[in-house]
Amino acid sequence: MTASISVSLLGWYDAHARDLPWRLPPGSARPDDPAWPYRVWLSEVMLQQTTVAAVKPYFAKFTETWPTVEALAAASEDDVMAAWAGLGYYSRARNLVKCARQVAERGGFPTTEAGLRALPGLGDYAAAAIAAIAFGQRAVVVDANVERVVARLFAIDEPLPKARKAIRAATDAITPETRAGDFAQGLMDLGAHICTSRAPRCLLCPLSDACEGRKQGEPERLPVKPAKKVVPERRGTAFWITRDGGRKVWLVTRPASGMLGGMRALPDDGWTARADGSGETPLAGEWRSLGAVRHGFTHASLTLRVVALETSTDPVGDGAWWPADRMEEAGLATLFAKAAQLALAAR
Ligand code: SF4
Incomplete structure (x- = not known):
């Protein structure tokens, strides 16, 4: 049965693969071009925790500005952080530069899953995905879409995260020896379009005959969260x-380690302000309240008040004056871009 699953899935992928700027058409020979693993790696790093739609313009901008890993390795971290602004999870951008420099120094990407796993910012998923897609290695690739499809296919009803071991073993059992990259991308596409979280479209699914979750009814309850x-x-x-x-x-650069590290930002109070807003300010004066913005991080929700002061004095500490009418070029992280928009609208 496991072989028939991969045959059915690859047949479906051949006909329905998404056309994405970092992908080859299904079944294509991998190009003998060092820009190819670079594009796969870049897309995989960008896609972690982010949607395909959000990544597309960033991928275009990065590959146009830095078409090779060597070009990215030679870029300044500030320029990369600014280009990344708005994509979130900024530690990925810092690791991107570190990783590009390591790869350029060693003369290219490692071609094995273990070699890729040792690079900065690459976890189990990304290393397996790059090994399979860029280098044609047989690797077991499990992202959130694959996790959902496989949990349903085998009716794995142990709750996450414990179920991950069984899901990985089941994915291993159905991964073919050849075309592992297409197989992984096929499972991802199936999860994105057919086996969706809330309403799996089992009637259109190429794996429906084999699917235990569908046979048991209510596949949408799997995987158990x-x-x-x-x-x-x-x-x-x-x-x-x-x-x-x-x-x-006045803009500052946040410390390299910690939340939004290395990003250009508005000065803030370290998000420890008192609930009544009477915390310390960086300059004495008549501060004006402009309102507040909300932002969700994975580990917390933040309400950020924005207060304004016109001054002729440089605030203490590292920072620089930035033209207000070029604020969108400052590379502010989304949270501070929202605060800047609020302030600019209040002028
Ligand atoms: S049959 Fe339904 S539940 Fe099973 S893998 Fe296909 S879409 Fe998902």
Whole structure:
């Protein structure tokens, strides 16, 4: 049965593969071009925790600006962070630069899953995906879409994350010796379009005859999710400090380690502001409240008040004045871009 699953899936993939800028058509020979593993690697890093639609413009911008891993390795971290702004999970961008430099130094990407796993920022999933897609290795690739399809296919009803071991073993059992990259991408596409979270379209599914979850009824209950954690609420204050009648804004670079590390930002209070908003400000003066923005991180939700002050004094600490009318070029992380929009709208 396991062989017939891979045959059915690959047949479906041949006919229905998504056309994506970082992909080859199904069944194509892998190009003998070092830009190919670079594109696969870049797309896999960008796609971690992010949707295909959100990644497409970033992938286009990165491959146009830095068409090879050597070009990216030679880029300044500031430029890469600015180009990444808005894509989230900024540690990925820092690791991207580190990884590009290691790869350029060693003269190319390692071709094995273990070699790829040793590079900065590549976990089990990404290393397996790149080994399979870029280098044609047989590797067991399990992302959230694959996890869902396989849990349903084999009716694995142990709750996550414990179920991951069984899901991986089942994925291993159905992964073919050849075309492992197409097989992995086929399972991902099936999960994205047919075996969707809430409403699997079993009538259109090429694996429906083999699917235990469908036979048992209610496949949408699989995989069984762990009980939801309550996400803590945090509060903070961002400081919109201007001079020259609002034409220049004081921006800082966040410390390299920690949340949004290395990103350009508005100064803030470390998100430890008192609930009544009476925390310390970086300059004395008549601060004006502009309102607040909300932002969700994976581990917390943040309400960030934005307060404004016009001054002729440089605030203490590292920072620089930035033209207010070029704020979209500053490469602010999404949270601070929202705060800047609020402040600019209040002018
Ligand atoms: S038959 Fe339904 S539940 Fe099973 S893999 Fe296909 S879409 Fe998912």
